[in-house]
Amino acid sequence: MSEPMLKIENLHASVEESEILRGVDLAVNAGEIHAIMGPNGSGKSTLASILAGRDDYEVTEGRVTYKGQDLLALEPEERAHEGVFLAFQYPVEIPGVNNIYLLKAALNAKRAHQGLDEVDTVDFLTSVKEKMKLMGMDESFLNRAVNEGFSGGEKKRNEIFQMMVLEPELALLDETDSGLDIDALKLVAQGVNQMRSPDRAIVIVTHYQRLLDYIEPDRVHVLAQGRVVKSGDKMLAHELEDKGYDWLRQEEATEA
Amino acid sequence: MSTVDPIAERLIERLGGERPGDSVDWIAALRSRAAERLAALGLPHTKIEDWKYTSLKPITKRDFARPDAASATADAGAVEALRIPGLETHRLVFVNGHFAAALSDRDLGAQGLTVKSLAAAFAEDPEALRDRFAALAPIDFSGFTALNTAYADDGAVIRVAPKTQVERPIELVFLSTPQGQPVMAQPRVILDAGHHSEVTLIEHFVGLDDAANLTNAVTELKIDVGAQVTHYRLQRESRKGFHIASIHAEQAENSRYASHNVQIGGQLSRTDINTALNAEGADTLFNGIYLLNGRQHSDTHTRINHLAPHTYSEESYRGILNDHARGVFNGRVYVAQNAQQIQAYQQNDNLLLSGRAEIDTKPELEIYADDVVCSHGATIGRLDDNMLFYLRSRGVDEEAARGLLLYAFAEGTVEKMGLEALRTWLEGFVIDELPQAERVREFV
Numbered sequence: 001m002s003e004p005m006l007k008i009e010n011l012h013a014s015v016e017e018s019e020i021l022r023g024v025d026l027a028v029n030a031g032e033i034h035a036i037m038g039p040n041g042s043g044k045s046t047l048a049s050i051l052a053g054r055d056d057y058e059v060t061e062g063r064v065t066y067k068g069q070d071l072l073a074l075e076p077e078e079r080a081h082e083g084v085f086l087a088f089q090y091p092v093e094i095p096g097v098n099n100i101y102l103l104k105a106a107l108n109a110k111r112a113h114q115g116l117d118e119v120d121t122v123d124f125l126t127s128v129k130e131k132m133k134l135m136g137m138d139e140s141f142l143n144r145a146v147n148e149g150f151s152g153g154e155k156k157r158n159e160i161f162q163m164m165v166l167e168p169e170l171a172l173l174d175e176t177d178s179g180l181d182i183d184a185l186k187l188v189a190q191g192v193n194q195m196r197s198p199d200r201a202i203v204i205v206t207h208y209q210r211l212l213d214y215i216e217p218d219r220v221h222v223l224a225q226g227r228v229v230k231s232g233d234k235m236l237a238h239e240l241e242d243k244g245y246d247w248l249r250q251e252e253a254t255e256a
Numbered sequence: 257m258s259t260v261d262p263i264a265e266r267l268i269e270r271l272g273g274e275r276p277g278d279s280v281d282w283i284a285a286l287r288s289r290a291a292e293r294l295a296a297l298g299l300p301h302t303k304i305e306d307w308k309y310t311s312l313k314p315i316t317k318r319d320f321a322r323p324d325a326a327s328a329t330a331d332a333g334a335v336e337a338l339r340i341p342g343l344e345t346h347r348l349v350f351v352n353g354h355f356a357a358a359l360s361d362r363d364l365g366a367q368g369l370t371v372k373s374l375a376a377a378f379a380e381d382p383e384a385l386r387d388r389f390a391a392l393a394p395i396d397f398s399g400f401t402a403l404n405t406a407y408a409d410d411g412a413v414i415r416v417a418p419k420t421q422v423e424r425p426i427e428l429v430f431l432s433t434p435q436g437q438p439v440m441a442q443p444r445v446i447l448d449a450g451h452h453s454e455v456t457l458i459e460h461f462v463g464l465d466d467a468a469n470l471t472n473a474v475t476e477l478k479i480d481v482g483a484q485v486t487h488y489r490l491q492r493e494s495r496k497g498f499h500i501a502s503i504h505a506e507q508a509e510n511s512r513y514a515s516h517n518v519q520i521g522g523q524l525s526r527t528d529i530n531t532a533l534n535a536e537g538a539d540t541l542f543n544g545i546y547l548l549n550g551r552q553h554s555d556t557h558t559r560i561n562h563l564a565p566h567t568y569s570e571e572s573y574r575g576i577l578n579d580h581a582r583g584v585f586n587g588r589v590y591v592a593q594n595a596q597q598i599q600a601y602q603q604n605d606n607l608l609l610s611g612r613a614e615i616d617t618k619p620e621l622e623i624y625a626d627d628v629v630c631s632h633g634a635t636i637g638r639l640d641d642n643m644l645f646y647l648r649s650r651g652v653d654e655e656a657a658r659g660l661l662l663y664a665f666a667e668g669t670v671e672k673m674g675l676e677a678l679r680t681w682l683e684g685f686v687i688d689e690l691p692q693a694e695r696v697r698e699f700v
């Protein structure tokens with residue numbers, strides 16, 4: 001079998017002396033969707049941020065291999081050019097920077113990296129508008145500042161919309177389902193399912209089984225106290241929903 | 257006899273001589289009073305609280321000459337190139353403080369609007385200016401106001417009749433050009449907006465060919481009941497030039513004054529903007545930005561005087577400072593005892609791009625009424641890490657991301673300006689001032 005697209009080995013990371021990730025192991029193959037669940041503060045967003053290149057964290061041990069290269073050696077923008085995309089748990093508002101400018105710049109930066117010409121403006125707009133429609137977003141969002149004044153749900157939808165435009169190879173979705181109403185949740189799930197492809201891996205961080213009713217994961221992992229403590233198929237998510245994380249702690253205690 | 261300040265004495269010696277209007281008694285008397293005040297005051301120095309952070313040594317150590325009217329010319333092509341694309345204006349051009357008729361629009365008036373050079377107004381109807389000249393700008397507001405009152409060579413007088421909506425903005429272009437030795441250009445602008453009139457004034461200061469001149473400008477704006485004056489100031493002196501200006505507005509009932517002030521040029525500049533909200537319903541917007549780099553020093557002092565109940569003011573100034581640049585912002589809001597139920601908001605935000613850039617920012621609230629809503633805030637910071645990371649995570653490289661965020665920060669000021677053509681044109685200048693200009697252009 002070929003190498004996984006993303007391979008995380010014994011990853012340790014800390015911030016200001018306190019260790020947040022304590023030896024994460026995870027492998028994701030192209031074509032798969034993985035879900036990561038786990039209690040608040042267990043390190044899920046930290047893991048996603050480190051993969052996207054945020055430098056607030058110090059990686060003290062371990063390594064991350066993405067498409068055969070050392071992911072941690074790349075700048076955040078280089079990771080984006082190589083196909084990594086993070087849908088933020090808390091997307092930041094950027095007053096004065098237009099959504100459409102950002103999208104076009106992002107896409108062209110990636111294309112330049114691939115040795116391609118800039119996108120044709122007309123084609124770009126047509127495809128962007130199609131994708132907005134799929135996400136139930138009004139076209140007026142294009143000329144608004146990035147996330148400025150967007151409602152919580154609109155911000156999340158905007159992240160998925162960006163993902164659809166940028167067509168990453170590795171998409172990390174950090175709690176994209178929280179704060180969404182039922183209809184928006186379905187739209188987001190639709191968007192993600194449409195992105196499912198043999199060349200693409202998707203990692204979804206979520207607290208709720210609900211999203212996984214719409215997006216069927218190949219693997220489910222539980223992250224607790226900075227480590228992957230259990231992995232399984234989609235049934236694991238159901239079990240967690242029924243029994244809560246206490247069940248895992250008890251199980252761990254009996255095993256020990 | 258009081259003592260004469262030695263700096264003032266030298267100025268008086270150099271700048272004296274005949275001027276339009278001298279034959280009119282009240283003008284001559286006013287000028288000599290102003291010269292006397294100048295002699296007593298001298299120019300401001302850092303021991304004066306209001307000038308604490310701005311040393312005028314670079315100005316006082318130079319001897320600026322009186323500009324010569326005969327050489328008040330400039331290359332017509334260069335002047336034409338200064339037009340704001342897509343914006344039709346009534347345009348007057350001044351060269352080193354002298355009105356240049358040949359470079360200005362021929363037909364300056366319109367229905368309900370008269371625009372004249374100060375010299376022409378003095379010659380044609382001096383009486384009409386008797387209660388207006390130096391009525392709003394106190395002679396001794398500073399030594400510079402005294403200096404301008406005594407020695408302004410020319411300027412503009414603008415009158416808008418009641419209920420007139422002036423369609424095209426009035427644009428005053430003040431060119432500063434090298435003329436053998438550094439000169440002192442001293443324009444004086446007087447605007448009267450009649451009741452319920454609407455007018456836009458653009459004061460555009462441009463330094464050509466590295467001119468090392470001093471501009472000392474005074475502008476007086478009388479805004480009558482229900483009138484609306486929108487005032488753009490674009491300060492683009494040369495990097496070797498000096499710029500001192502004071503603006504004095506008086507606002508009647510339900511009037512609105514919007515001041516948009518863009519400061520880019522000059523090695524040393526100081527701008528004072530003052531307004532008095534004299535009657536109920538008067539409303540003020542002070543919106544401004546300073547973009548400084550190299551060793552530029554720029555000082556902005558604003559004063560908003562709430563003198564009547566139910567008056568409103570909003571002030572927002574932003575600054576981007578790089579290299580060794582030094583900025584000063586002082587925003588004073590005064591609320592008189594009877595001025596109940598007023599609202600005053602003030603905000604000053606600064607980005608320092610270098611460890612050696614410096615800003616002194618100070619709100620100054622003096623409130624004697626008890627039923628008021630006032631807020632003020634000042635920030636000094638760097639670019640937001642979360643925003644930078646967000647942009648980079650989307651593939652925008654760090655340099656471009658920084659440029660984009662700076663541009664967006666400046667846009668916060670520019671977007672408040674109502675004239676679209678001017679806004680678009682200005683955005684170009686703003687980008688030019690940013691360290692990552694080339695990269696930002698790819699985005700906007």
Ligand SMILES: Nc1ncnc2c1ncn2[C@@H]1O[C@H](COP(=O)(O)OP(=O)(O)OP(=O)(O)O)[C@@H](O)[C@H]1O
Nearest residue numbers: 015020038039040041042043044045046047056089
């Ligand atoms: N920059 C930081 N500085 C200090 N502590 C941090 C920082 N980032 C994360 N932490 C801490 O690390 C721990 C893990 O945080 P993280 O955001 O990764 O959790 P999470 O699993 O995503 O939680 P949630 O489910 O609530 O989103 C928390 O205790 C958090 O307070």
Ligand SMILES: [Mg+2]
Nearest residue numbers: 044045046089
């Ligand atoms: Mg999280």
